[in-house]
Amino acid sequence: MSPTRAPAYRLATEPYHIMEANRIPVEDPVIHPTRRNVVLRALILLPAWALFVFWWLVVFQRVTWPEARYAILFIAISTVTVLVVTVIWIEHNLRIFRRKGPRRGVWSAEENFTHDMLGCPLEFRGGPILIRQARLVRVAVEAAEPEDRKSYAPGPVAQRPDERRPAGREG
Numbered sequence: 001m002s003p004t005r006a007p008a009y010r011l012a013t014e015p016y017h018i019m020e021a022n023r024i025p026v027e028d029p030v031i032h033p034t035r036r037n038v039v040l041r042a043l044i045l046l047p048a049w050a051l052f053v054f055w056w057l058v059v060f061q062r063v064t065w066p067e068a069r070y071a072i073l074f075i076a077i078s079t080v081t082v083l084v085v086t087v088i089w090i091e092h093n094l095r096i097f098r099r100k101g102p103r104r105g106v107w108s109a110e111e112n113f114t115h116d117m118l119g120c121p122l123e124f125r126g127g128p129i130l131i132r133q134a135r136l137v138r139v140a141v142e143a144a145e146p147e148d149r150k151s152y153a154p155g156p157v158a159q160r161p162d163e164r165r166p167a168g169r170e171g
Contacts, residue, residue: 116150125153 033041060068113122120141124131131137136155141148 120148120150123149123151125151130154 063071113124113128115121126134131152131154134154138153138155140151140153142151
């Protein structure tokens with residue numbers, strides 16, 4: 001990576017109160033299900049839970065107690081591990097919030113097409129817009145002094161089978 005290259009991201013300089021003022025207001029963010037939706041969900045979920053319990057009963061009839069104890073222990077350890085990691089992550093984020101306060105901007109990405117992520121210079125034959133519109137793009141790494149160059153060129157337009165015209169017919 002070249003030390004003179006600008007970062008591919010920057011913090012938006014727009015003040016927080018202006019960004020808040022530009023948000024689209026939402027009158028009621030809570031979605032209230034209709035009675036029909038509640039009944040439909042119940043008709044789907046109740047048989048699903050019944051099947052779940054039924055198949056676990058089948059499993060418990062075929063499994064020995066040491067096997068079941070091992071599975072229960074594994075599930076318990078996994079649950080505790082997930083909860084502990086989640087609480088640590090929440091505490092970490094709260095410490096950052098207490099130290100820095102609320103966000104005052106958002107990160108925005110700049111389109112920088114001079115180099116790739118490894119610092120290799122890029123060349124767009126025909127321009128970036130033509131490359132974006134091309135159905136096929138040829139990518140080539142060319143050895144050059146003092147460093148390699150990656151070039152993008154629009155490839156030949158390939159026709160789909162349904163677009164081909166029969167030989168000898170013009171249309």
